[in-house]
Each structure stands twice: as structure tokens, then as C-alpha cells.
Amino acid sequence: MKKIEAIIQPFKLEPVKEALHKLSVQGMTVTEVKGFGRQKGIREVYRGMEYQVDFLPKVKIEVVVPEEKAESITKAIIEHARTGRIGDGKIFVYPVAEVIRIRTGETGDGAV
Amino acid sequence: MKKIEAIIQPFKLEPVKEALHKLSVQGMTVTEVKGFGRQKGIREVYRGMEYQVDFLPKVKIEVVVPEEKAESITKAIIEHARTGRIGDGKIFVYPVAEVIRIRTGETGDGAV
Amino acid sequence: MKKIEAIIQPFKLEPVKEALHKLSVQGMTVTEVKGFGRQKGIREVYRGMEYQVDFLPKVKIEVVVPEEKAESITKAIIEHARTGRIGDGKIFVYPVAEVIRIRTGETGDGAV
Amino acid sequence: MNSGDTAFVLACAALVLLMTPGLALFYGGMVRSKNILNTLMQTYIIIALVGVQWAVFGYSLAFGPDTGAGLIGNLSYFGLQGVGPEPFATYSETIPHQAFMVFQAMFAIITPALIVGAWVERFKFSTFLVFILLWATLVYDPVAHWVWGDGGWLKDFGALDFAGGTVVHINAGIAAFAAALIIGRRQGYGSEAMIPHNLPMTVLGAGILWFGWFGFNAGSALAADGLATIAFVNTHFATCGAALGWMAVEWLVRGKPTMLGVASGAVAGLVAITPAAGFVGPMSAIIIGVLAGVFCYLAVLAKPKMGYDDSLDVVGVHMVGGIWGALATGLFASKAVNDAGADGLFFGNPALLGIQVVAVLVTMVYSFVISLILFKVLDATMGLRVESEEEVAGLDISAHQETGYSL
Amino acid sequence: MNSGDTAFVLACAALVLLMTPGLALFYGGMVRSKNILNTLMQTYIIIALVGVQWAVFGYSLAFGPDTGAGLIGNLSYFGLQGVGPEPFATYSETIPHQAFMVFQAMFAIITPALIVGAWVERFKFSTFLVFILLWATLVYDPVAHWVWGDGGWLKDFGALDFAGGTVVHINAGIAAFAAALIIGRRQGYGSEAMIPHNLPMTVLGAGILWFGWFGFNAGSALAADGLATIAFVNTHFATCGAALGWMAVEWLVRGKPTMLGVASGAVAGLVAITPAAGFVGPMSAIIIGVLAGVFCYLAVLAKPKMGYDDSLDVVGVHMVGGIWGALATGLFASKAVNDAGADGLFFGNPALLGIQVVAVLVTMVYSFVISLILFKVLDATMGLRVESEEEVAGLDISAHQETGYSL
Amino acid sequence: MNSGDTAFVLACAALVLLMTPGLALFYGGMVRSKNILNTLMQTYIIIALVGVQWAVFGYSLAFGPDTGAGLIGNLSYFGLQGVGPEPFATYSETIPHQAFMVFQAMFAIITPALIVGAWVERFKFSTFLVFILLWATLVYDPVAHWVWGDGGWLKDFGALDFAGGTVVHINAGIAAFAAALIIGRRQGYGSEAMIPHNLPMTVLGAGILWFGWFGFNAGSALAADGLATIAFVNTHFATCGAALGWMAVEWLVRGKPTMLGVASGAVAGLVAITPAAGFVGPMSAIIIGVLAGVFCYLAVLAKPKMGYDDSLDVVGVHMVGGIWGALATGLFASKAVNDAGADGLFFGNPALLGIQVVAVLVTMVYSFVISLILFKVLDATMGLRVESEEEVAGLDISAHQETGYSL
């Protein structure tokens, strides 16, 4: 099993979700995060005081999948999250030691 | 060391925390996340427009523990987070390369 | 590649970010989390009802870096996040299997 | 007819209307965010429901010609027949009868809305609607008739209630007590933290209540005159005193003053001065206020020990504050302030206190018994509570398919 | 001059001013959080912009001496010359001319602010400013003159519009329709969920609107008298009816009553009773209200099928509610209530309905055509929409470099 | 006694009361969420604390019979003795003395509440309470006496201050300056981003302030007459002008118009028109407003360069706006508008400007010196600031054990 973690632009969540759904990914977990990167931040102004906000809103998608599906899923994410502009984000893949479904106690591929 | 990551129903956070506390887990980190899975989403209606909200509020618990404690902790989580209904969530276990306590610089088992 | 995950005090985010920036870390992802640990919680009182809030606001920084940079970065985090008081937090290091930049498709060290 | 008085009473009616949205905020901020819309909804729909009830028959029951025994009005004002733009001298010679009627409508609306605080986060919406309609008809309208209606028996008995301490606050407060007893506690009460989701909302609500209450109390003079001014002044200073009183006692007992405490204290002061507003002097008002803050804080402290779950302390604030206000009227009232009133105990007339006690007890018993019966009947027929999962999910989603915030 | 009337009209002017911040909340709560400030900004800056326009020449165009054909006032009140603290008998003998002028200023302000709901989340701010200034001058001022100005042709024609159903609501509603057609849909409309970001804010806005609308309708009597009271009473009960009407029909159609529905219904009722407020009895008001709730809900339901994106349903609520109110005035008006008015169809006079239809149609055609032309010209010159990325990022950041919340 | 005037002044008193909760929102939205309750708390408890102070002795100091030198009132109204429901001709023949007293109470309350903006997010709550009580007594009451009290020396000197530009805004603004100097900057000021946590709250606060300010300025006429109308009209148009002025200059300087700018501009306009409201014509009011927007924006821009941390720009808005308003009164006042006033420079009388300058300077020196002394003494005795960790954790938790939001 692998965990695929993608940091993407918030407005790309819907299309990525749809794409993964089509690849019959049955579950995923999403977190609102703030990203710091090459993409330049936002300038905000309050009563003439200027602040540079470096952390931009991003969305983190986590999906744990069987090894063999990892590549196709990664590809799908890239395809649907890309705009081609700086700030599109990253995909990180991690090893997973174990997976359990709480409701049934199932483990391994059957659990996701 | 292992990291145990559990995605659970928000109202199960309290009992799970209590259970882990009893197993003398000294620390954990909790994140509010949104989950997509088999559990069906919520229908919301605003001025006659209907929206299907697929992402449901979940809570992610992360706890890093010595290898040998992993199993008992996993069991405790399953026991206290289960309702038996779809949407109870998942437990993922990951390898951990290193652990450091910032305050003291301690590493390894002593750090958690 | 390694993922360095640091749970720190929220008001330490700025100095840590600056420190990493100086080490030419080009990107990181930040999540607001709640931590439970040795640090004692907050007592809140509403109309005479007292509640013990055990989960305290913390910030999680995630940064994926080439193996060789991991140590210097870890050190920098420790240095800039430490106050010496309970609740300073933890650093966890995880193995990473793969890294991809969505915009370009680059992988490996060049992607972060 | 007097244009100044009419302008004043219409403005006051608008202010009292605004109190109900203010109350919605005051209550709404204290619930958990999953129940915010249901809490607002209950408050707002009462405006609409009791509003229509009042126009169709409620006003007639409360202020229509007495049926004979001083207990209830007859239906001659059904559909507001005969309630026109001319003054009706029985209630006021200087303002249109309709102005009096609509001013009173706002009182009929806010009273049941006060009870909402006792049962939020678990009451079934359809049952709630039926309860409100019945309670407004069977409890509010008669009690308003007794105290304020032409020929009402408590009015003739000599009880003083300037702007509704008995009719509004005690009446609603004791019904809230019945509600808490019968509907039962929220799931997790006592074990889970039930923390207000948005205290700034509650604080804004308290501010709006303070503002609107000037209409409630001063408007009850039904004229823009010295008496209205006295009521206005007392309302203000009693509220100031109560906010300080609550803060001080909380600071002593718990070690810190709280914003929720100050907001609650202000409301307690507004409640307590309501019956006394046109009968006491300003220094008495301050004392009444300070003690209202102290008493209501202690009542709120006692609640957890008593075991019932009156979610937002309607009993502790409105019932206790209302009782204190009614008794305080019996203590501090002075003919030197308002010679249409009476002297209280501190001004040499112990009898008034007795009369006030009777008025309080009668209202409490009546309202409690009828409320209890209504709850029991509705429990057996429609059911009082939402399903357990609905309660856990929150009533916004389960009862209304909406969520309050999407920030 | 009469101090009661003056006190009343000034208080009402303040209430109507408050409606625009109330509208800002009502609208603001319904947009997504990334556009909250831009939505508030549009509403607030209209107060300032149209306020100054009104003082400089708008009042003169609308209420200045007629130029001859009943179409527009002349500029003799330019810069408020000659509009002083003495009464001007043509409009009212009992209040200062300036009081009348500033009361009317608040109407001139809120009318264009209503249109904002149609185009929020995508309209370019600089173009917006120009549009508002032109629309206030070319549409609002003339139409106000026709209906209310001395010598205005629709006034002389016999159309009844007590407080601005035609001038304010239909006028703004049809302009909103033009806006939605020309500006086009928001990106993602129909596919993405566009969920209100803060419904409690919307609900508070509705409460403030209800409160302020008493000033709008009752103040239109320009005196604190029986007529003002009638308008006040009708405003209240129609709104109650409409909240219930919307809730009931939504409950039937969708299975659940919603808070947003009740808030929207209340506003629909306020809109519909506006033209009728001083001409009908209270039971008619309730019927007008209930049906306003039903009709506006159905209009709102129909929108998605029609394909245009009137973001916050200005058409469904203000245009449809306004038309219903104007026609209902033709049905329910009664000389028994106000003998300065006329009898409607249900009181034996079908002619009034015809007159009302004409007034409605004329306003709709005029406002629609001019609005359309303005949008077309501005589209070709300044551009109507923000850039696509700006829309995605949200207008708070892209147009104002601010964010609404940092909780 | 006149019922129209009484209705008006009571309604205005309620409006001015509402300004303080409005101010709480205006300020509250600008702080960080960890300090929201402490900010609201300071504002609300001032209502209570200064309210009681006013009733017990404050009113007597400010408006009681002069002790002889025009500097302070004596204590003959202690505990409001002799302040009854009959008119007191010295202040007004047509309204109850108590109505005048309670209207003035609201001014005494909001003035110290304005200062709060300078020290939020770090001031120790217990010290704060003591400071407020002393400042109200030693600064506000005397200055109010000088300008408005019977026999007050500045009144006799000929200074014009219609509704409190000097007494309220300059007075509070310069005290805020002293506060910022002595209390020092917030931790992280200049390095950390200190972003308003809830701008819609601030915007709502500005709307409520606008609404309430009609009571403040028009009510200062103490009658519902032409003069009240003039003040109402000027208040409205100056505020419109100031919102536009601030927006325009900010757009020019920074490239974007902001919502916070428009809200701040509106408040700046309200401040600046306050002393002039009853003395100038409406076009002058617009000019005063536009320039208020420009001047206050520039003042706010200059603050960071000056190095002091007046957290919410009380100096930039209230002191600068107040000074501009006082001088503008010396420029634009006209006997043609109000013959109880005087002509200003632009109407041929340069002397008035000199008088205004003196009144401004005297107030500034007095308020600054006494405030400074109070801060120094309290610093040495009770301490002014919370502990460093308390400041980092936020004052909601550390001072009140509450949190604002739990969404």
C-alpha cells in the first residue's frame, strides 16, 4: 500500500475528486492547508499597513491505495490538478505499513 | 517507531482520546479533515438549489508510538471509534524514521 | 527524500519559516492542528460551567527535503521553535517514496 | 390624538420587534454551530406565527372586552375588527388603537421566544410550532389579560407590573423550567463540553436587547412624557448596575470577570427592572440592577447541581430575574415617583409586597401547569425530541438541510 | 410644523438608512467568503455615492418643480438651494422640507443597492461605480418623479404606490434581470456548489430589514398619525404571513422548512406590502403576505430552469414580490381604510387594477431598456466583469487586497 | 413640555446608547480573534461603569450648578436628586430634565469607549477599570462642563461645538495618544502581521455607528425641529462625502479602494461633522466630509512612521477628524443656517476660527496632561500591561477564560 499525498490548488479539488472517483478510488481525506513555495504570496493592505501573506490556501488530498494503482492515480491527479502556473503543487508518495477499516476490522487492500 | 493515523467520526474523538490516555499515550495531534468515502454525503438546499456535499467532517488523530505499542493502540482506537455504521473511518500505520522532542532534543522512544 | 514534520507552537511559525527560508528550503506546507500532550490544557468558564480544554492550538509544518538536507533543517527547526517550556512540540521524520511537481512533472530532488 | 405620543409608541413597537432578532443572536451565539440555524429559526418563526395569531384572535383574547370573570377577553376583535386608526380611550386616548395593538403584538411575540433557550439543540421543529401556538393562546393571552386587559382580575387586584415582569419574564421563565424538566437533557450534557460557538454574536444580541428594551419599558407609558422618561432612565441604570453586579460576583467566586457574564448580567438587569421601571427612582433602579446581577448569577451557578438542562438559562435569568423584579417593585415602588402606582415596603406600605407575591405565584402556577400539560400531551402525540442521530448531526442539517457557516 | 411628525420622519429616515447596512448583511451572508467584502463594499459605497448625487442634483431631478411633461424635475434645487428647514407644503406642511428630502434620500440609496444582489461575485468595481451613478440619475430619479414628484405623470394617472413597490422594488428587480442577462453567470454556476458562507449574517440582515422597513412604510405617511399606524401594522402582519407562506410551500415542495426560506419569505412580504401598506386592511395584508411568500418561492425555484444567474434572487424576490404587491394593491385597496386612496377590484373597482398594471409595465419597460443600454455601453467601454483569475481568487483580494476573515 | 421633542430625545438617547455596541463591533472586528472578547468587554463594561458613575455624581459634576469659576459643577445633583421628570429650562423647556440627563449619559459613556481602540490587545483589565472611572471623572466631566454646562467657561467664550467634536472626539483622541505613548506597542508590532480578524463585523459596526450618530447629532438640538433636521442632513451628507474621500485618496495612493477604508472614512466623516452639524449648510457638510476622509487617511498612513502603536487609529480618526471638524466649524459656520451660532471665516468672521483653535488647544492640553498623569500613576501602582505570555495567548483566555469562537 502507498499513501499518495497531493497538495493542490483549492479550486482543483472538485475535478481531481471526480477523476479519482472514475478510477474507482473509494475514499480519500482532504485537509485545508496553507502552502509556502515559489508562488508569490498575496499583498494585503489594512489602513495603509501592508502585509505580505506568504502562506496561500491549498488543499491536501490523502489517498491510500494498493501499490499497483499508485501510478495511474498519480497521473490522474497531475492531469486534473495542473494549470501550468506556479503554485500547482506537489505529489508525495509514502510507504504504508498497515491499513485497517474501523467498522469491520478488515486490513490490507480490502480496507481502502 | 510507528505513526498511527486514524480518520474517525468527530464525536468519537473524546472516547478515543480517553482510551489512549489510559494506555498511557502521552501525546497526540488532531486535525479537522473532510472525508470522502462510501458513506453518502449530505444534501443541502439553499433557495431551492440542491447541493450534494460529498465531503463529510472527520477528525484525523496522529500518534507516534514505539513499535511494540502499536498494536494495542490500534485495537483501542478500533474499539472506541466503532459505531458499526458506514463512515467509521480508517487506521493507517506508517514507518517513522526519527522522532525528536523540540524542548529537550531527546530522540527515539523517549521523545514521545 | 525525507519528510520532516514538526508540531510547533503557533507563534513560532514565523521564525521557523524564516530559518528554513535561509536554508533555501523552497516550499513547505502548514496545517493548523490541535495538540494533546504533557502541556496542561486551558480552563474555560461559561456561565459558571467549567470546561477543561485539553487540545491546544499547534501548527504542523511539513517539508519534504533531500536526505542530505534533513539534519540541518531539523536542527534549524529545533533552534527556532524552542522556548524551553513544555509544549514546544515534536519533530517526526518519515521516509518518502516519491516526489512529483504537478506543474512540470519533475520528480525527485528537482521537484521540491 | 397626539403625534408625539404616536411617533413614540410606533418607534417603541419597532424597537420591541427588533428585540426578537436580538434575542435570536443572544441565544444563537451560545449554541454549538451545528444548531445555530435551528435556534435562529425558532426565534424568527415565532415572530411570524404569533404575529398572525395575534392579528386573528390573540389580541382579542388578551385585550378584547372581558368575558365577565376577569379571566379572558371575548372575540369581538376577531380579525382586528373594530381595531382602527382612532384612539381607544380605555387603553390610551392619544394614540391610535392599532398602535396600541401592534405594540402589544411585539410583547406577545417575544415572550414565547424567550422560552426557546430552554430546549434548543433537541426540540422537534413541528412539535415546537404546535406548542408555541397553543402556549401563546392558552397561557400568554390569558395572563396578559389578567394583568393588563380591561377588567383583568390581577389589574384590579392592585398588582404592579409596569412593562411585563410577570406577564413576560416569569411567565416564560417558568414555562422554560417545565420544558427543561420534560424534554430532558441534551445528549452529552455534563460530560461533553458545550461551548458557545460565537460569543461576539451573543454580545451583539445583548446590545440589541438593551437598545430595544428602551422601547419595551419606556413605550409601556404609551406616551412620550415624564413617565416614559422615568422608565427609560431606570431601564438604563438598572442594566448598568446588573452588568457590574454579575461581573463583581463572578470575579469574586471564580477569579475572573467574563464577557458572557457581563452580557448575561445586562439581560438580567433588563428583566428585573421591567416591572418596576415606571414606579421607582433611579437609585432604587441601580440597587435592583446590582442585585439582579448577583441573584441571577447565583441561580445560574446552581443549575448544574439541580440536574436539569435549561440550555441557555432561561430559568436562571428570566424567571429568577423576573421574580426579583416583581418583589423589588413591592419593595422600592414610590408614589413620589409615580402617583398612579403605589408605595412599596421601603416607603411604608408592606401590603404591596403581598400583592406582588400573589401575582407572581398565580402566574407561576398557572403557566407551569398548563405548560406541563401541553408538553405531556405533545410528547404522547407528536413527540418532543428529534432522533438521537439527528441531535448528534445537529439540527441545522437534520431539520433544515442547511449549514450555518461555510467560511 | 409639528414636532411629533418631524420626530417621526427623522426617526424613519434613520431606520431606512439602516436598511442598507441590513441589506449588506442579508446579501453578504449569501455569497462565498472570498467575496464578502466586495459585496459589503458595493452596498456601502452606494450610500455614499448616491447620497452625494442626491444632495447635488438627484433630489432636484426627482422632486424639483416639474419641467412640464411630468417626466422629470428641473434643477432649481441644485445643491439643495432653497431646500431648507421650513416645511414645503407641496410635500408636507408639518415637517421641514429637508426632512422630506433626507427621508427620500434613503429611498434613492437603497434602490440601486438592491440590484447588487444580481451581479455579486463578478462585477468590476470601477464599472459598478459608473453604472450606479448613471442608473440613479437616468432611471431612479425620473421614475421617482413620475410616481411621487409634484406633477409626475403616473401620480396624476391615479396609480397607487404607498411606499415604493414600483419605484423601488420593480424598478430595481427588472434592472437586476437586465444585469443577470448581460453580465452572465458566475464561473462554475450550476456545477460548483455556491453555498452561502454565513447564514446567520443573512438572518441578522433580514431582521434589520424588517426593523428598518417600519420606517420605510410607516414613514411614507410623512406624519405620526393613523395612516402611519395602518402602514406599520400592515407591514408587520404581511411580513409574518409571508414568512409562514414561504416556509409552508417549501416544506411541501422539498420536505423541509429552511431558515434561509423564512428570511427570504419575510423580505418577500416586506416587498409586497410596500405599495399597499397605506391602502389595505390588516387581514388583506396577511393574505398579500402569504401569497408573496408562495409566489416568490416559486419564482426562485424557477430560476435555475431559466438559465440566468441572478446570484441572490433580486428578480425572484424584488421584481416578483413588487409586481405582486402592485397588483394586490389593485385588488385589496379600500377607501374604508384610506379615503385618499381608491377601491380595488375586491371592493368593486376593477379600474384600479388596470391602472396598476399600466404603472408596472411602464416602469418595467423603461427601467429594463435603460439598464440594458447602460450595460451594453459599459461593456463596450469599461468592461463589466473582472478577469477570470480574479473571479476565482475572489474579489476581496483581487479588487480590494483584503480578506474578510482571519479567525 | 412637548411630546414630539420628548419622543425625539428619548429615541435619540437610545440611538446613542446603541453606538457603543456598534463601536464594540467596529473595534472588535479589527483585533485578532484571540482578543475579541476582551475588546468587546472593555467597551460594554464602560457602559455599565460610566453609566452608574453618571447617575451617582458624574451628571452633577458636568451639568450641575457651576461652582463659580466655570470649571466644574457642584454636587447638588448627587444621586440625581432634583433631576426629575419636569423640564429644567436651563437646558430645555420642552423635555423632562431626566431625558436631557440620560441623553447626556450616553455621551459620557461613548467618549471613554472611543479610547479603548488605542490600547486593545495588551491593557490590564483591572487597571483599565480604574483608569476609566478616573478619566470619566477628572477629564470628561469637567470638559463637558466647560463646553456645555451652564456657566461653563468655554461656552461663554463663544466656542461652537454642536454635538461634541471637542468634548467627545478630540478629548478621547488625545487621551488615546497618551495611552499609545505610555502603554507601548503590542508585541510583534511592525514585524508580525496584525490583520483584522473579522472585517464584516467592523463594517456592521460602522453601519450601526452611522445609524446611531443621527441620534448623537440631531438629538443635540434637544427638539424635533428644523435645527435637528439640519443636523441630521449634514450628518448624512458629510459621512457620504468622507467615505468617498477616503476611498478616492486610498485608490490614488495605494491603487485599490478598500472596504475598511470606506468604513473608516465614514466614521471620520461622522466625527468631523459632529461639532459643525447644526451650524453649516449641506454643501459645506459634503466638503467637510470629503476632506475629513482625506485628512484622516493621511494621518493613518503617517502613524507607522511615527512609531507609536495606536492599535485601531483613535488618534488618526477621532483626534484628527475632531480637530478638522472644530476648525471647519470656524470656517464654514453660517448664521444664515443657524442664527444662534456664528459666522465662520468663509462667511466673513475670522474671529470664530481663533476661538475654535483656543477651544481645541485647551482641551488637548488638559486631556493629554491629566491622561498622562493617570497612566503614570497607574503604571507605578497597578501596572498597565498584561504579562507577556498573557498577551501572546490572547486576552480572552488569559483575562476572561473564554474564547470568542468555536465554529
Ligand SMILES: Nc1ncnc2c1ncn2[C@@H]1O[C@H](COP(=O)(O)OP(=O)(O)O)[C@@H](O)[C@H]1O
Ligand atoms: N518541499 C516541500 N515540502 C512540502 N510542501 C511543499 C514543498 N514545496 C512545495 N510545497 C507545497 O506545494 C505548494 C506549491 O509549491 P510552489 O513552489 O508554490 O509551486 P510549484 O508546485 O508550481 O513549484 C506550496 O504552496 C506548498 O504547499
Ligand SMILES: Nc1ncnc2c1ncn2[C@@H]1O[C@H](COP(=O)(O)OP(=O)(O)O)[C@@H](O)[C@H]1O
Ligand atoms: N483510501 C483512502 N485513503 C484515505 N482516506 C480514506 C480512504 N478511504 C476512506 N478514507 C477516509 O475514511 C472515511 C470513512 O470511509 P467510508 O468509506 O465512508 O466508510 P468506512 O470507513 O466505514 O468504510 C472517509 O470519509 C475518508 O476520510
Ligand SMILES: Nc1ncnc2c1ncn2[C@@H]1O[C@H](COP(=O)(O)OP(=O)(O)O)[C@@H](O)[C@H]1O
Ligand atoms: N506521540 C505523539 N504523537 C503525535 N503528536 C504528539 C505526540 N506527543 C506529542 N505530540 C504533539 O506535540 C505537542 C507538544 O507535546 P507536549 O507533550 O505538550 O510537550 P513537549 O513537546 O514539550 O513534550 C502536543 O500538543 C502534540 O500535538
